[in-house]
Amino acid sequence: MSELSYARYGKDNVRLYKVHKDQETGVQSVTEMTVCSLLEGDIGESYTAADNSPIVATDTQKQTVYILAKQNPVTPPELFASILGNHFVSTYKHIHAAHIKITVHRWARMTVEGKPHPHSFMRDGAETRVVEAVAREGEGISIRSGINGLLVLKSTGSAFYGFHMDEYTKLPETWDRILSTEVECGWHWKKFAGLEDVRSVVPEFDAAWEAARTITLETFAKENSPSVQNTMYKMCDQILAAVPLTEAIEYSLPNKHYFEIDLSWHKGLKNTGKDAEVFAPQSDPNGLIQCTVTRKGKSAKL
Numbered sequence: 001m002s003e004l005s006y007a008r009y010g011k012d013n014v015r016l017y018k019v020h021k022d023q024e025t026g027v028q029s030v031t032e033m034t035v036c037s038l039l040e041g042d043i044g045e046s047y048t049a050a051d052n053s054p055i056v057a058t059d060t061q062k063q064t065v066y067i068l069a070k071q072n073p074v075t076p077p078e079l080f081a082s083i084l085g086n087h088f089v090s091t092y093k094h095i096h097a098a099h100i101k102i103t104v105h106r107w108a109r110m111t112v113e114g115k116p117h118p119h120s121f122m123r124d125g126a127e128t129r130v131v132e133a134v135a136r137e138g139e140g141i142s143i144r145s146g147i148n149g150l151l152v153l154k155s156t157g158s159a160f161y162g163f164h165m166d167e168y169t170k171l172p173e174t175w176d177r178i179l180s181t182e183v184e185c186g187w188h189w190k191k192f193a194g195l196e197d198v199r200s201v202v203p204e205f206d207a208a209w210e211a212a213r214t215i216t217l218e219t220f221a222k223e224n225s226p227s228v229q230n231t232m233y234k235m236c237d238q239i240l241a242a243v244p245l246t247e248a249i250e251y252s253l254p255n256k257h258y259f260e261i262d263l264s265w266h267k268g269l270k271n272t273g274k275d276a277e278v279f280a281p282q283s284d285p286n287g288l289i290q291c292t293v294t295r296k297g298k299s300a301k302l
């Protein structure tokens, strides 16, 4: 009558902190991350026939995260996610795929009395670095890296005009507006043949993250933006050029609106157009603009 058509299970929200203590200098470095591990394979009977024998317990998956974090580097997160995924598919014959998601939280080294402090850090923003790796038996490792939660705003240098107009259009054209968004950016790497293939390009992962972050911030700041759509496309184009091992770049950008407030009712106060200084930030609704950009000739069409 019924049949199991999809099954995947594991541990989510495994929080992990690792410290590296440089014995010579006394300088310590820290990494804090949240891991999600989900396994697929010949596990159907555990759902349909109450046979728990194929279940690698979610607690076992959590312990594995801790043990492999002790035995291996946890940075870059692309490598650690691949180590975890590879472990699950190579250790258990009946597990054929492992989906590992890692969210890295920021701990920026404090500057104290003008010098980098050896063991004190601060959370300098809600921005996270994210990695999703899928290790599939016999098929290698796919990795998507990204940046989430990077909140940015520019107070000018953004316009939006020339858009389609009809009897439903109320929005006026503007040549000078506030632009604010919370960046969600991702980049898909070429498929890796296996863990050794991932290891062979380890320096590329931090370099790609640096490049994507710098391109995002500098394009946002420097460009006179004609629209969110065009600005994000230019970001994608530059990341593809800067990181040759990527195959696709994607952005998801909310357009966080700031509305002018007409205060002319109060003694003729001028606060619109070129006189606008006090605005009302809107929590909702927001625009939401998304795209994926691939190398020419290799695209999944819109």
Ligand SMILES: O=c1[nH]c(=O)c2[nH]c(=O)[nH]c2[nH]1
Binding pocket: 160, 171, 226, 227, 228, 229, 255, 287, 289
């Ligand atoms: O950059 C923008 N893109 C849009 O699609 C859009 N729509 C809208 O109302 N404002 C904006 N701004």
